[in-house]
Amino acid sequence: MPLLEVCNVSKRFPGVKALKGVSLSIAAGQSVAVIGENGAGKSTLMKILAGIQTPDEGEIKLDGRPVEIRNVRDAEKFGIALIHQELNLCDNLDVAANIFLGKEPRTFGFLRRREMERRASEVLRQVGLDIPPTASLASLSIGHRQLVEIAKALASDAQVLIMDEPTSSLSTGEVENLFRVIRTLRDRGVSVVYISHRLSEIHHVADRVVALRDGCNSGELEKDQITHEQMVRLMVGRDLDQFFPHSPHEAGEVVLSARGVRVRGNGAYPIDLQLKAGEIVGLAGLVGAGRTELLETLFGVRRTLGGSVEVAGQAVRLQSPRDAIAAGLFLVPEDRKQDGLVIEMTVGENITLPGLMRASTAGMLPTRWEKTTADEMIQKLRIKTPGPGQIIQFLSGGNQQKAVIAKWLAIGPKVLLLDEPTRGIDIGAKHEIYEMMEQLAHQGVAILFASSEMEEVIGMSDRMLVMHEGRIAGELRRDQLSEEAIMRLATGATTAATT
Amino acid sequence: MLILLIVICVVTAVFRPRFVEPGNLANIIRWTSLYGVMGIGVAFVIITGGIDLSIGSMLALVGCLFGVTMAQYNLPPAAAICLVIAMSTLLGLVYGLLITKLKLQPFVVTLCGLLILRGLARATAGGSSVGGFSKLGYLINYEWGSVPVPFLPWINEGYWSFHKWIPSRGDQPGHFALNDAGERIGLDWYDWVPLHPPIIYLAVIAVVAAILLNWTVFGRHLKALGKNEQAARYSGVRTDTMVIISYMICTCLAGVAGVLFSIDIGSVMPSTFGNFYELYAIAAAVLGGCSLRGGEGSIIGVVIGTAILRVLQNSIEMWSIQELEFAVVGGVILIGVIADEIARRIIAARRARQEAALLEKQTA
Amino acid sequence: MLILLIVICVVTAVFRPRFVEPGNLANIIRWTSLYGVMGIGVAFVIITGGIDLSIGSMLALVGCLFGVTMAQYNLPPAAAICLVIAMSTLLGLVYGLLITKLKLQPFVVTLCGLLILRGLARATAGGSSVGGFSKLGYLINYEWGSVPVPFLPWINEGYWSFHKWIPSRGDQPGHFALNDAGERIGLDWYDWVPLHPPIIYLAVIAVVAAILLNWTVFGRHLKALGKNEQAARYSGVRTDTMVIISYMICTCLAGVAGVLFSIDIGSVMPSTFGNFYELYAIAAAVLGGCSLRGGEGSIIGVVIGTAILRVLQNSIEMWSIQELEFAVVGGVILIGVIADEIARRIIAARRARQEAALLEKQTA
Amino acid sequence: AIGCSSESNPSGTSGGGGTAKYDFPVTHGKYTVVALRSDSGNHDRAKQNAEAAISKYPNLNCMVGLYAYNPPTILRAVENAGKLDDIKIVGFDEDIETLKGIEEGKIFGTVVQQPFLFGFKSVEYLSALVRGEEVDVPESKIIYIPHRVIRPDNAAQFKADIEQMMAGKAPAPKLERDDYDTKEPVSLAFLTNTVDPFWDLAEQGVRCAEPIFNASCDVYHPPTASAEEQKRFIERKLNDDCQGLALSPIDKENQQTLINRACEKMKVICHDSDAPETNRLFYIGTGNYLAGRAVGKLVKEAIPDGGEVAIFVGKLEQLNAQERSSGVIDELLDRPIPPEYAIGGDAAAEAAESKSE
Numbered sequence A: 001m002p003l004l005e006v007c008n009v010s011k012r013f014p015g016v017k018a019l020k021g022v023s024l025s026i027a028a029g030q031s032v033a034v035i036g037e038n039g040a041g042k043s044t045l046m047k048i049l050a051g052i053q054t055p056d057e058g059e060i061k062l063d064g065r066p067v068e069i070r071n072v073r074d075a076e077k078f079g080i081a082l083i084h085q086e087l088n089l090c091d092n093l094d095v096a097a098n099i100f101l102g103k104e105p106r107t108f109g110f111l112r113r114r115e116m117e118r119r120a121s122e123v124l125r126q127v128g129l130d131i132p133p134t135a136s137l138a139s140l141s142i143g144h145r146q147l148v149e150i151a152k153a154l155a156s157d158a159q160v161l162i163m164d165e166p167t168s169s170l171s172t173g174e175v176e177n178l179f180r181v182i183r184t185l186r187d188r189g190v191s192v193v194y195i196s197h198r199l200s201e202i203h204h205v206a207d208r209v210v211a212l213r214d215g216c217n218s219g220e221l222e223k224d225q226i227t228h229e230q231m232v233r234l235m236v237g238r239d240l241d242q243f244f245p246h247s248p249h250e251a252g253e254v255v256l257s258a259r260g261v262r263v264r265g266n267g268a269y270p271i272d273l274q275l276k277a278g279e280i281v282g283l284a285g286l287v288g289a290g291r292t293e294l295l296e297t298l299f300g301v302r303r304t305l306g307g308s309v310e311v312a313g314q315a316v317r318l319q320s321p322r323d324a325i326a327a328g329l330f331l332v333p334e335d336r337k338q339d340g341l342v343i344e345m346t347v348g349e350n351i352t353l354p355g356l357m358r359a360s361t362a363g364m365l366p367t368r369w370e371k372t373t374a375d376e377m378i379q380k381l382r383i384k385t386p387g388p389g390q391i392i393q394f395l396s397g398g399n400q401q402k403a404v405i406a407k408w409l410a411i412g413p414k415v416l417l418l419d420e421p422t423r424g425i426d427i428g429a430k431h432e433i434y435e436m437m438e439q440l441a442h443q444g445v446a447i448l449f450a451s452s453e454m455e456e457v458i459g460m461s462d463r464m465l466v467m468h469e470g471r472i473a474g475e476l477r478r479d480q481l482s483e484e485a486i487m488r489l490a491t492g493a494t495t496a497a498t499t
Numbered sequence B, C: 001m002l003i004l005l006i007v008i009c010v011v012t013a014v015f016r017p018r019f020v021e022p023g024n025l026a027n028i029i030r031w032t033s034l035y036g037v038m039g040i041g042v043a044f045v046i047i048t049g050g051i052d053l054s055i056g057s058m059l060a061l062v063g064c065l066f067g068v069t070m071a072q073y074n075l076p077p078a079a080a081i082c083l084v085i086a087m088s089t090l091l092g093l094v095y096g097l098l099i100t101k102l103k104l105q106p107f108v109v110t111l112c113g114l115l116i117l118r119g120l121a122r123a124t125a126g127g128s129s130v131g132g133f134s135k136l137g138y139l140i141n142y143e144w145g146s147v148p149v150p151f152l153p154w155i156n157e158g159y160w161s162f163h164k165w166i167p168s169r170g171d172q173p174g175h176f177a178l179n180d181a182g183e184r185i186g187l188d189w190y191d192w193v194p195l196h197p198p199i200i201y202l203a204v205i206a207v208v209a210a211i212l213l214n215w216t217v218f219g220r221h222l223k224a225l226g227k228n229e230q231a232a233r234y235s236g237v238r239t240d241t242m243v244i245i246s247y248m249i250c251t252c253l254a255g256v257a258g259v260l261f262s263i264d265i266g267s268v269m270p271s272t273f274g275n276f277y278e279l280y281a282i283a284a285a286v287l288g289g290c291s292l293r294g295g296e297g298s299i300i301g302v303v304i305g306t307a308i309l310r311v312l313q314n315s316i317e318m319w320s321i322q323e324l325e326f327a328v329v330g331g332v333i334l335i336g337v338i339a340d341e342i343a344r345r346i347i348a349a350r351r352a353r354q355e356a357a358l359l360e361k362q363t364a
Numbered sequence D: 001a002i003g004c005s006s007e008s009n010p011s012g013t014s015g016g017g018g019t020a021k022y023d024f025p026v027t028h029g030k031y032t033v034v035a036l037r038s039d040s041g042n043h044d045r046a047k048q049n050a051e052a053a054i055s056k057y058p059n060l061n062c063m064v065g066l067y068a069y070n071p072p073t074i075l076r077a078v079e080n081a082g083k084l085d086d087i088k089i090v091g092f093d094e095d096i097e098t099l100k101g102i103e104e105g106k107i108f109g110t111v112v113q114q115p116f117l118f119g120f121k122s123v124e125y126l127s128a129l130v131r132g133e134e135v136d137v138p139e140s141k142i143i144y145i146p147h148r149v150i151r152p153d154n155a156a157q158f159k160a161d162i163e164q165m166m167a168g169k170a171p172a173p174k175l176e177r178d179d180y181d182t183k184e185p186v187s188l189a190f191l192t193n194t195v196d197p198f199w200d201l202a203e204q205g206v207r208c209a210e211p212i213f214n215a216s217c218d219v220y221h222p223p224t225a226s227a228e229e230q231k232r233f234i235e236r237k238l239n240d241d242c243q244g245l246a247l248s249p250i251d252k253e254n255q256q257t258l259i260n261r262a263c264e265k266m267k268v269i270c271h272d273s274d275a276p277e278t279n280r281l282f283y284i285g286t287g288n289y290l291a292g293r294a295v296g297k298l299v300k301e302a303i304p305d306g307g308e309v310a311i312f313v314g315k316l317e318q319l320n321a322q323e324r325s326s327g328v329i330d331e332l333l334d335r336p337i338p339p340e341y342a343i344g345g346d347a348a349a350e351a352a353e354s355k356s357e
C-alpha cells in the first residue's frame, strides 16, 4: 500500500492553472523522481504536500486515510519535510539554529542549545559538511547553504522527504554524497521524492519516475525503463535530436583580456584570462571555487583589488556595471530573480531597461524603440508570454532567463558572461539557450560561461578554464575535455596546467 | 481615491453649505497646493523605496534661514530664496551620499536629519520666531484670476442642503441675479472662485514631475530601482546617482514648500513650524497610491491624496469637531488604505475567476 | 556604543562638574529607565522588521485615559493601570492583525495609529490637560535605596575639573568628611546616589525581555522571522502570531511607559504629551544595534542607547545650549551609526586581508 | 460646539480659573461669541483657523487673537479674504506686526502686558529674598503689573519702547527700594512657558536687572511648551546651586508637588501665570482675567453695534489662555467680575486705564 497518495489535485494561481488533476503515489522506502519542464507544476505539487499551499481540489491520503495539510506544522506532524528549490535560511542565525528552526528542542519554551548543537553536528556529518554547528550562516557559500538546507530536512526525521532540485548548486562530490544519504534513508524506510532537471542524476536515485507536463501527469517510468530519451519524451512530448548543438567556431581577435585581476575575497589571487571573438569558453569548478566572484568582478559589481581589463584592446576601468556595459561586456547573473530582473515590471520594460538611455533623445522615453525591440526580442528568443505587457513574475523560469539574455541582445554584446545560465530551467529551454549561445558565437560574440553541470560545459565549450579555490587551476582544449580531467583540476589534484 | 475625495466634498457640502463658499474653496486650493509641493517631493523618494522624515524640520530650517538672511543680512528676497533652496537641495545631496555611499538606512538618516535640522532651525532663529515675510505676500495672495464654478450659490444658500435657508448678508455681491432696479430676482447659478499663485506653482511642479516620472528614462530607471535596486544596477542604471537625485528633488521641493509656507503663514516658529508635516506628506503620497516598498506612485495620485487631507481638515473645521481631527484624518487614511487593499484583492479574485473560466472554455 | 556613552559622561563630567551631582545622576537614571521601557518595546517590533510610529500618541492616550478613569469613574489606581495597559495591548493586537492579515505596511498602520490615538487622547481629555497622578508619586519617587559611587564629590567639587573650585554651599551635606567637631577635614571619596523605583521596573523588564529574546524559542523565531520571513514560515514558525505578539509587547510596554510617564510628569497635555517619543525610542533602539531591516537587536544595547540619549540631553542642558539640543542629539545618533558602519567595514576589510594572508601562507 | 471646552476637568485638574463651560455660540445682548479656537501653539494652525472661521461665519464682525502670534495671523487671513472693512481685529500682546497693524489702522487695538517688568521685578524680588531681605508683598500674595491698552494713538511710541528694550538699551524701571544689599552674588532661574518674542522681552528685563542686583539668572524657554520640559528644568535646578526661581507654570494643578518641592529648596515665585495652591511666595504678573476684560472692552469699542465675535488662542490647556478668554467672554456677556479676580484687581485695572490715556 502506498504511504502517501495524491489524488487529482488541482491548483490555480492568478494567470495560470498550475496543476490540473495530478496524481502521485509513493510507497514507504521508495524514491520517486518527479520530472517536468519549467512551470510544469512540480514545485507547486510539493508545496502542497508540505502545507505551504492548499489545493483547490483533490485529496491527499496518508496510509490510506485522507488528510488535510493546512500548514507547515501539519505537514511536520504527518512526517513530511521539504527541501525548497530556493534557499530558505536566515543568515543572522548560526547553522544549528537554522537546522532546527521551527522545531527547536525545548523545555517550557527555553532552548536546549547543547542538545541542538550535538544533533546539528550529527546531521551535518551525514550530508558531508565539515563545519561547526555554531558557524554563522552568512559565512557560507551557496553550495554549503544548500547542504545546510538538506541537513535541516534530515533533522526533522521525516517519513517522506521531498527534495526540490537539491543539487542545482552542488558539485559532483557533494552530489555523490547526497545520493549516498538518500540511499541510506531509503534503506531505513523513508520515502524520498526527488526533483531535478539534471536527468543524469535520476538514474542514480530513482526507483520510479513520474513526469509532469503543463500541470498534468504525462506518464511514469519504472526503474528498468528509465532512460534519458524516455524521460525527455515524457517531459517535452517529442524527441530531441542532438542535445548540444555545438559546432566548431572561428576564433577571432582577442576581445577580452584580463591581466592580474585580483578578486576581492577568496585569496585575491591574480587571474589572467583571454577571450577571443566567437569563442565559447567554459568555466568549471566546484562550489565556492570563485566562478561567480570572477564573473562579477569582470562585470564591475565587485571592486578589483588590482590588475587591468581590456575589452577589444581598450582598457576599461571597472568601477560599476555601467563601465562594463559601456564597453560591451554583459553578465547574465546567477540569481535572476535578485540580480537579473525587476520581477514586478513587465517583460518589455525589463528587456529594454539597459538600452533606454542609448535610444532616447534628451532623456525622453523612446516609446517606439521600446515597443519594436521588445517585440523583436520576444519573437527572436521565442519567449512564451501573452505580450510585452505581461508582468515578468508570472513567466516560468526558463522564459525569465531568456528575457535576461534578451536584455543584452537588444544592445549588442561583445562579450557575454553567463553564470549558470541554465540553472533550474527545463530541458527544452536549456536547449534553446544552447542554440542561442551557438548563434551568438557565430556572430562573433565571445562567451564566458560558468556552469556546475559537467555535461553542458563539456558539450558547449571550445575551451575550458577550471577554477580551484579562487584561482584558475588550468585550461583544457576541446579535445582534452573529459569529466576526469576537469575533476582533477577542480579538486586541485594536479596543480600544473595541462596545456 | 478620487471617489473618496468627491464623497468627502459632497457630504461636507450637503451638511455644511459654508464649505462651498468661494473664499473657503480658495483657501482649500491654496493649502492643497502648498502641501502638494511637499508631497510630490517625497513621492520621488518613496518611489526609490526610501523615505524622508525630515521634511517638517527642513521647512522650519528653510523658513528660519529665509527670514534671517532677509532681515539680518539684508539679502534681496530673490537671493534669499535661491540661497535657502540651494541649501535644502544640498542637504538632499548629503542624505543621498550617506544613504548610497555609506549604505545607511534612509529611515535612520532622515530621522537624524529631523533632529539636526530642527536644532539648526532653532539655533538660526535664536529662540524666537522669525517673521518679515509680509512684503512677499503677493507671491501667495495675488489674485490673478478666478474660475466660475456652477451651482455654488445654490448650495451655499441652502437650496440643496437639508438645512434651512441661511439669510445672506445684503452686501454680499455676486450671489444673486438682479433685475434692472437692483432687486434680487433669483440666485446666480454660478460663482467665481478666486485663484492665487500657489495653484500655478503646484501645477507647474506637478506637470514637470509627472513628465519626469512617466515620459523620461530617468523616471523609468527610478521605478526600476525602486522595485529591485540590484537588478537595476546590473542593468547599468546609475542607482546611486538616481537615489541621490531623488533625495535632492525631495529636499529641493521641501525647500520651495518651506519658502511658500513661511510667506503664507508669515511667521516661523522654529520649534513647532512644520511639526509632523513629513507625516502629512507621506500620508498624502500613500493615499495617492505610492507604495512604501518602492517602485510605485503617480503624481496625480499624490495631488489627490493631498487634496483629500486638506478637504478633510477643512471639513472637520466646518463640523467643529477639531478635537477629533487627528483621529478622523488617521481614520480616513487607514480606511483608504484598507479599502484599497480589499479592492485590490477583490479585483485579483475576480480576474482569477474570469481567467479560470476562460481557460476552461479553451480546453473544452 | 558603551564607549560612546562613557565618553559623553566623562567629557561632561570634566567640563561640567555639576553633572555628577548625585541628584542629577538620579534624574538621569530615572529618565533612562522610563525611556528604556519604551525602547525595549519598540525593539521587539524592530526585530521583526516592523516599526511603531505611534508610541508617543499611545503615551498620550494612555496618560489621558489613566487620569480620566481615575478621576471621572473613580477607579482605584491599580484597576485604572490594568485597564489602560490592557487597552494598549489590545491596540497592539489590532496593529498586528492589520499588518499580518490585511498585509498592510507597519509604517502606514502605525502612522495612522499616531494620528488616531492622538485624536482619541484629545477627545478623551476634552481639550484640557489631565492630572491627578500625584497620589501615585511614590511609584516613581520613593527612594528605596542608594548606591555609593566613588570620586563623585571630587569631580563635583572641581578637583578633577579644569574649572576653578566651586564654592559649595555650606548646607549641602554629605560631601565632606567631618571631624568630630563638625569641621571639614577633607572630601568624602564617595557619594550616595539615590535610587528610585523606575530602575527596578527597567531592570525587571529588561531581564525578562533579554531572556525572552535570547533563551527562548520565541526569541529565536522572532529573529528568524525578522531576517527572512518566508524561511521562517516555511520552517513552520507561526509568523503571523509572532508578529502580532511582538506588536502587543511593544504597545503593552508603551502603555506601561505611559502610566509611568504620566505619574512622573504629573500632568498629561493631550496635544503635546509624548510628541516625538517614538523617534527617541526608535533612535535608542538603532543606537543600541537594532537593525531596521529586522532580525538584529539586543536588549542591553537598547538600554545603553537610551542611556546615551538621556545623558546627552542632560549634558546639553548642563552646557546650556538647549537651542542646539536636537541638533546635537541627531548629530550624535548619526555619528554613532556612521561610526558603527565604518567600524564594521574596517573589521570586514581586516578580516579579508587576514584570510588572504592565511591562504597565501597555506598555499606557499 | 466642542471647540470651547475650557470646561474644568472633573478630575480637578486644570481648566479652573473660574471659567464656566460655554456652549458656543453664546449670545448676550448685541454680542455673540461664535467660537473659541485653539491651535496648540502652531502658527500655521493659527492661520488656518482664522481662514476657516472667516469662511465659516459669513457675518463675523470681530476677531480676537489672545496669543502674541494670533493677531498678525488673523490680520493676514482677513486681508487675504478682503474683509478688512467687515471684520475688526482686536489683539493681545505686543507683536511687532500687531503694532504695525494698529499704526496702519488695520487692527483696532491690543492689550499688552509688560513682560520686561516681569523679568526685572522677578530678579529684583528674588535676589532680595535670597539675601534674606524683606519684600513688600500684599495680603493677597499677588503683585499686579498693570496691562496697557494700545490704540493707534500710542502705538508708535510703544513700538519704539519695545525696540529699545529688545536692543537691550531700555532704562531700568524704578526700584521698589534703593537700599538693596548686593554684595553676595546670587544665582537665580527664570522659567517661562514657551518660546515667544513675548518672553524675549522678559529675558531682556532679566538681563537688565542682573548687573543691578549682582545676580546671575538662567533663563529657560521650554521650546515645545510642555510641562515635561519645565519639570526637567526644575529638577535640574533642584540639584544646582540655584537659590531662587521664578516660573510661569504651564499646568499649575498638576505641577503642585513639583513646585512645592522646589519651594523647600529655594525661594519660588510665580510670574505671568499663578499657582496659588502651592507654597510659592507670591505672584507677579498681569491679571490675565482682567486683561481679558480689557480686551473685551476694546471689542465693545470696535463694534459698538454688536455682532459676531470669534476668539483665537494658543493652548487652551494653559491657565493664561483660559483666564484671558473667559475675561473677554465675561466682558462681552456683561458678567460680573468673580471675586477672586477682584482682589487688588480694580486698582490694577484703573492703573492700566490711566496709563493708556
Ligand SMILES: Nc1ncnc2c1ncn2[C@@H]1O[C@H](COP(=O)(O)OP(=O)(O)OP(=O)(O)O)[C@@H](O)[C@H]1O
Pocket (backbone or CB within 6 Å): A013, A014, A016, A017, A018, A036, A037, A038, A039, A040, A041, A042, A043, A044, A045, A085, A393, A394, A395, A396, A397, A398, A424, A425, A426
Ligand atoms: N505563487 C505563485 N503565484 C502565481 N503563479 C505561480 C506561483 N507559484 C507558481 N506559479 C506558477 O505556477 C506554474 C507552476 O510553477 P512551479 O513552480 O510548480 O513549476 P516547476 O515545475 O517547479 O518549475 P521549475 O522547474 O521552473 O521549478 C508556473 O507557471 C508558475 O509561474
Ligand SMILES: Nc1ncnc2c1ncn2[C@@H]1O[C@H](COP(=O)(O)OP(=O)(O)OP(=O)(O)O)[C@@H](O)[C@H]1O
Pocket (backbone or CB within 6 Å): A139, A140, A141, A142, A143, A169, A265, A266, A285, A286, A287, A288, A289, A290, A291, A292, A293, A294, A334, A452
Ligand atoms: N557576498 C559574499 N560574502 C562573503 N563571501 C562570499 C560572498 N560571495 C561569495 N563568497 C565566498 O566566495 C567563495 C566563492 O564563491 P562563488 O559564489 O564565486 O563560487 P562559485 O564557484 O560561483 O560557486 P557557486 O557554484 O556557488 O556559484 C565562496 O567560498 C563563498 O563563500
Ligand SMILES: [Mg+2]
Pocket (backbone or CB within 6 Å): A042, A043, A044, A085, A164
Ligand atoms: Mg520548481
Ligand SMILES: [Mg+2]
Pocket (backbone or CB within 6 Å): A291, A292, A293, A334, A419
Ligand atoms: Mg556561482
